[in-house]
Amino acid sequence: MSAGSLPSGSQVKDPGYPTPSENYLTNSKGVLSWIFTLDHKRIGVMYLIGVTAAFAIAGLLALLIRLHLFQPDGMIFQGEEANNYYNQVFTLHGAIMVFLFIIPSVPAALGNFLVPVMLGAKDVAFPRLNLCSFYLWVFGALFFVSALCASGLDTGWTFYTPYSTTTDSSVILATSGAFILGFSSIFTGLNFIVTINTMRPPGMTWFRMPLFLWATYATSIIQVLATPVLGITLLLLIAERTMHIGIFDPEYNGDPVTFQHFFWFYSHPAVYIMILPAFGVISDLISVHSHKRIFGYRFIAYSSIAIALLGFLVWGHHMFTAGMSSLTTIIFSALTFTVSVPSAIKVFNWLATMYKGSISLTTPMCYALSFIFLFTIGGLTGLHLGTLATDMHLHDTYFVVAHFHYVMVGGTLVAFLGGVFHWWPKMFGKMYSEAGGRLSALLVFAGFNLTFLPQFILGSRGMPRRYATYDPEFAALHQMSTWGSMLLGFGLLVALIVLLRSLKSGKRAPANPWGGATLEWECTSPPPFYNFERAPAVGDPYDFSDLEWEADNERYVKVEPAREIVPETQPEKEPAHAEDSK
Amino acid sequence: MSTIEASPEVGHDEHGHDHDHPPFLAHHFDTPEQQFDSGKLGIWLFLVTEVLFFSGMFCAYAIFRALRPEVFEGCSQFLNTKLGAINTGVLLFSSLTMAWAVRCSQLEQHKGLVGTLAATLSCAMIFLGVKAIEYSHKFGMGLLPAGLFFYDPSNPHPTEHPPYLAYICAPFAVALVGVLCWLVFSAVAGKKFQFAVAKPLSVVCLCFFVGVGLGMVLESGEESADHVDTHADPNGLATAPVMLEVEKAAAAEAAPAIAASGAQVSVDEGVLEILATDPTNVGVKSGLNALEQQTAAAGTSTVTGDGEILGAITTTEVDVMTPTTAGVFFSIYYCMTGIHAIHILAGIGVLVWLLVRAVRQDFNRQYFGPVDYVGLYWHLVDLIWIYLFPLLYLIR
Ligand code: HEM
Ligand SMILES: [Cu+2]
Numbered sequence: 001m002s003a004g005s006l007p008s009g010s011q012v013k014d015p016g017y018p019t020p021s022e023n024y025l026t027n028s029k030g031v032l033s034w035i036f037t038l039d040h041k042r043i044g045v046m047y048l049i050g051v052t053a054a055f056a057i058a059g060l061l062a063l064l065i066r067l068h069l070f071q072p073d074g075m076i077f078q079g080e081e082a083n084n085y086y087n088q089v090f091t092l093h094g095a096i097m098v099f100l101f102i103i104p105s106v107p108a109a110l111g112n113f114l115v116p117v118m119l120g121a122k123d124v125a126f127p128r129l130n131l132c133s134f135y136l137w138v139f140g141a142l143f144f145v146s147a148l149c150a151s152g153l154d155t156g157w158t159f160y161t162p163y164s165t166t167t168d169s170s171v172i173l174a175t176s177g178a179f180i181l182g183f184s185s186i187f188t189g190l191n192f193i194v195t196i197n198t199m200r201p202p203g204m205t206w207f208r209m210p211l212f213l214w215a216t217y218a219t220s221i222i223q224v225l226a227t228p229v230l231g232i233t234l235l236l237l238i239a240e241r242t243m244h245i246g247i248f249d250p251e252y253n254g255d256p257v258t259f260q261h262f263f264w265f266y267s268h269p270a271v272y273i274m275i276l277p278a279f280g281v282i283s284d285l286i287s288v289h290s291h292k293r294i295f296g297y298r299f300i301a302y303s304s305i306a307i308a309l310l311g312f313l314v315w316g317h318h319m320f321t322a323g324m325s326s327l328t329t330i331i332f333s334a335l336t337f338t339v340s341v342p343s344a345i346k347v348f349n350w351l352a353t354m355y356k357g358s359i360s361l362t363t364p365m366c367y368a369l370s371f372i373f374l375f376t377i378g379g380l381t382g383l384h385l386g387t388l389a390t391d392m393h394l395h396d397t398y399f400v401v402a403h404f405h406y407v408m409v410g411g412t413l414v415a416f417l418g419g420v421f422h423w424w425p426k427m428f429g430k431m432y433s434e435a436g437g438r439l440s441a442l443l444v445f446a447g448f449n450l451t452f453l454p455q456f457i458l459g460s461r462g463m464p465r466r467y468a469t470y471d472p473e474f475a476a477l478h479q480m481s482t483w484g485s486m487l488l489g490f491g492l493l494v495a496l497i498v499l500l501r502s503l504k505s506g507k508r509a510p511a512n513p514w515g516g517a518t519l520e521w522e523c524t525s526p527p528p529f530y531n532f533e534r535a536p537a538v539g540d541p542y543d544f545s546d547l548e549w550e551a552d553n554e555r556y557v558k559v560e561p562a563r564e565i566v567p568e569t570q571p572e573k574e575p576a577h578a579e580d581s582k
Numbered sequence: 583m584s585t586i587e588a589s590p591e592v593g594h595d596e597h598g599h600d601h602d603h604p605p606f607l608a609h610h611f612d613t614p615e616q617q618f619d620s621g622k623l624g625i626w627l628f629l630v631t632e633v634l635f636f637s638g639m640f641c642a643y644a645i646f647r648a649l650r651p652e653v654f655e656g657c658s659q660f661l662n663t664k665l666g667a668i669n670t671g672v673l674l675f676s677s678l679t680m681a682w683a684v685r686c687s688q689l690e691q692h693k694g695l696v697g698t699l700a701a702t703l704s705c706a707m708i709f710l711g712v713k714a715i716e717y718s719h720k721f722g723m724g725l726l727p728a729g730l731f732f733y734d735p736s737n738p739h740p741t742e743h744p745p746y747l748a749y750i751c752a753p754f755a756v757a758l759v760g761v762l763c764w765l766v767f768s769a770v771a772g773k774k775f776q777f778a779v780a781k782p783l784s785v786v787c788l789c790f791f792v793g794v795g796l797g798m799v800l801e802s803g804e805e806s807a808d809h810v811d812t813h814a815d816p817n818g819l820a821t822a823p824v825m826l827e828v829e830k831a832a833a834a835e836a837a838p839a840i841a842a843s844g845a846q847v848s849v850d851e852g853v854l855e856i857l858a859t860d861p862t863n864v865g866v867k868s869g870l871n872a873l874e875q876q877t878a879a880a881g882t883s884t885v886t887g888d889g890e891i892l893g894a895i896t897t898t899e900v901d902v903m904t905p906t907t908a909g910v911f912f913s914i915y916y917c918m919t920g921i922h923a924i925h926i927l928a929g930i931g932v933l934v935w936l937l938v939r940a941v942r943q944d945f946n947r948q949y950f951g952p953v954d955y956v957g958l959y960w961h962l963v964d965l966i967w968i969y970l971f972p973l974l975y976l977i978r
Contacts (some may be wrong), residue, residue, distance in 0.1 A: 035600040190624060194620050194624045194627070197620075199620070224631055225630070226636035236638070239727070242729075243730055243912075244909075245909075245910070246728035246729075246909055247914070252729065252910065253909075429679055
């Protein structure tokens with residue numbers, strides 16, 4: 001990538017800027033034009049706002065938990081009901097984070113905006129269904145809020161029976177909410193599968209798709225195949241509570257471990273619903289900001305599918321201590337190890353992509369780098385948990401808490417932030433302050449590690465999870481963790497402020513600020529409501545050779561060598577071979 | 583250096599379509615084929631999720647059948663095979679009319695389409711009518727999910743119970759009256775289109791009561807034949823004579839095996855008994871009780887006399903009709919058939935929508951996607967019943 005001047009005599013292609021009547025944000029006005037919109041980009045933006053709000057609520061609950069744990073006897077909740085309050089707060093934190101934030105974060109918010117644009121299509125295959133998914137999400141969220149306002153929820157986000165059939169907190173409201181959210185997730189997945197299958201433009205073969213689309217495709221497969229099982233499980237749980245059907249409730253001859261099997265048959269694949277789209281984001285970010293072709297494209301693509309399929313075979317690793325036969329546990333343990341292979345393949349490919357690339361340390365790249373670091377720790381500690389002997393000791397301790405926060409926060413959340421910073425100029429047509437963005441990445445990285453590294457130590461020393469109080473010997477580590485969480489919260493706040501400020505006072509974004517070669521950079525920022533007038537010419541999504549930095553306008557442009565008419569001389573009236581045949 | 587700023591063109595009202603765009607083609611698709619393929623893939627994926635949704639319940643069925651085969655044997659006799667068979671036939675026929683409807687829409691036979699759709703809807707209604715009889719009968723007898731189960735073998739038909747059948751029929755009666763009013767109104771007001779819609783719909787609504795009538799006739803026939811010998815049994819055991827023959831043979835085979843495992847049990851018992859004294863170990867305690875009962879039953883049946891085996895089997899039969907055993911069977915029965923019935927109701931909803939569009943003659947040889955998709959859905963709902971019927975009613 002040459003920095004600066006463009007080769008002389010070349011032609012530059014750039015879509016320019018949209019007019020207000022084309023810009024999808026401004027082409028129609030009024031609240032109703034948003035509420036009833038069928039435009040996938042607007043739906044994506046509404047999701048973005050929704051998941052951010054959910055994240056803010058659940059994040060505040062998390063800070064409350066951490067503050068409470070600042071002292072061994074508990075700092076916030078006091079008195080008789082202290083434990084009850086604590087249980088409710090961590091349950092709502094977990095449930096909101098999982099069902100309302102992480103699962104829809106990348107696929108529904110970023111995916112909705114990007115999938116059709118990356119495909120050069122005008123919309124997703126079923127725009128009405130897409131809007132319906134969004135409203136199902138809103139309904140599900142309302143159910144959660146009403147559970148919060150009624151009598152809270154204290155079962156943990158896993159709703160394990162028999163406790164969930166006997167507690168008098170609002171299990172039914174919350175599970176109905178999760179049931180509805182499940183349908184939202186299924187419809188989104190279904191929509192993306194159909195869109196990617198049938199609406200690719202001519203020339204975009206499967207192996208010319210951006211890796212984000214591969215990841216979205218794999219995610220959608222899981223959403224469609226796993227979520228119905230959660231649906232029926234929750235429905236049976238509701239029936240169990242209302243009519244005592246005796247399937248999960250031991251009091252009526254049911255089997256609570258059956259519930260765990262059903263639940264994890266969904267929820268383990270669901271952790272890949274959370275992380276696979278993040279993998280897709282990172283693949284694109286690393287390649288674009290290293291200005292180098294992605295290394296091992298096919299391996300990354302296939303490993304997404306491999307993870308999606310293998311992910312269905314390992315649910316038992318959450319139940320090693322629940323009394324399965326030893327043969328079953330050994331099989332589940334072995335299968336668990338196989339899942340980490342495709343994950344590792346991706347990490348190595350990203351590292352190889354960066355090797356000898358010309359890395360720009362932009363905000364998205366800072367997040368991507370911190371993703372690689374944090375996800376690797378999270379994934380590797382998963383192996384400790386997948387090993388039978390160590391899991392006996394580590395199960396239900398802070399080690400598990402640290403493990404899944406490393407993959408879910410360090411992985412998905414960080415990738416989500418990276419993606420938002422990467423595509424923000426495309427979504428809203430504004431550039432944010434780079435310095436502020438990088439600062440937020442640094443704060444999030446430091447705060448995150450300070451919060452969760454101590455928890456690995458806590459867990460391995462035997463601190464169990466889900467307790468409101470603890471032995472004084474753990475106090476120092478818990479306090480570190482609480483300080484870290486405040487730093488993390490501050491970092492996230494900085495990120496939010498940087499982004500919101502850009503909307504007011506940011507510079508106008510060019511069509512291609514980073515030098516990406518995928519199709520979304522070929523339409524204006526923000527895109528017109530129809531995305532592309534006609535299906536764009538599809539090139540290699542990771543071929544950056546014809547993109548040049550144009551310093552005057554601070555943008556990347558597509559450069560084509562100057563065309564000449566060859567040969568320059570006029571041909572003779574009579575072709576040469578005509579002479580011979582005479 | 584020359585710069586081509588691909589100038590943003592103004593006025594994209596027609597989304598840049600230069601080719602002709604038929605009215606049924608959504609704006610974001612290029613061709614009718616693309617639209618049809620998308621819909622087809624979408625509906626297949628949806629059907630996959632439906633299958634997985636039901637698979638959870640099939641799993642629950644398999645687990646409990648494996649754990650307590652005797653409960654399933656004892657209880658499935660309470661399901662009326664005749665009614666189940668009638669419903670199976672009705673649904674199969676509705677699949678035929680549905681497939682026919684798809685054909686009609688492709689051939690642009692608008693009258694035929696309306697007729698076949700109405701026939702499909704009528705079958706769906708008959709199915710629900712028969713189901714209403716089955717459900718209300720069982721509600722009355724207290725054959726309910728575990729938590730609500732109150733069946734009393736000595737008094738199987740308590741006379742004091744709410745009119746369940748009336749409750750179930752009420753919404754359908756309201757619908758029937760509504761549609762009939764609409765029919766009359768549209769006929770009087772001379773609204774041709776509305777009349778054309780209301781006419782088949784009133785037949786459809788009537789069919790629910792045809793189903794109810796059919797169910798009543800068959801159910802009362804069953805009453806005299808089956809229930810007499812069941813309830814004549816002084817202990818009120820739910821054992822039909824035919825079944826016992828089969829049981830006898832099976833028990834004779836299984837008996838030595840049970841006896842052998844009985845010996846094994848006693849070895850571990852010492853440890854278990856100590857564990858069971860711990861009040862928190864409820865599971866061990868009840869497991870131990872179950873084992874004791876089992877060995878007791880197996881013990882008597884090892885004696886190779888027919889009477890002895892019979893005795894052993896009947897003791898287990900007595901236990902079958904309790905909330906925690908038969909109740910679980912009926913839980914599974916209601917969950918599976920209930921959710922299936924909800925799918926039938928949803929199917930009725932979309933079929934009515936199709937019927938209206940069919941009267942409007944929306945479909946043609948280029949655009950028959952919706953009929954095709956609903957057809958696929960309907961076949962799946964049908965197929966699920968084809969599995970439910972033998973699993974719940976027939977296997978004994
Ligand atoms: C890379 C390979 C991974 C392996 C081998 C692995 C392994 C495990 C194991 C064995 C457990 C059970 C620990 C216990 O309860 O004793 C566990 C828990 C968990 N994992 Fe992972 N994991 C991996 C990746 C992920 C990813 C990518 C996510 C999410 C994005 C994730 C989320 C979770 C969650 C949420 C739990 C705890 C659930 C709960 O009990 O509340 N894991 N993991
Ligand atoms: Cu897992």
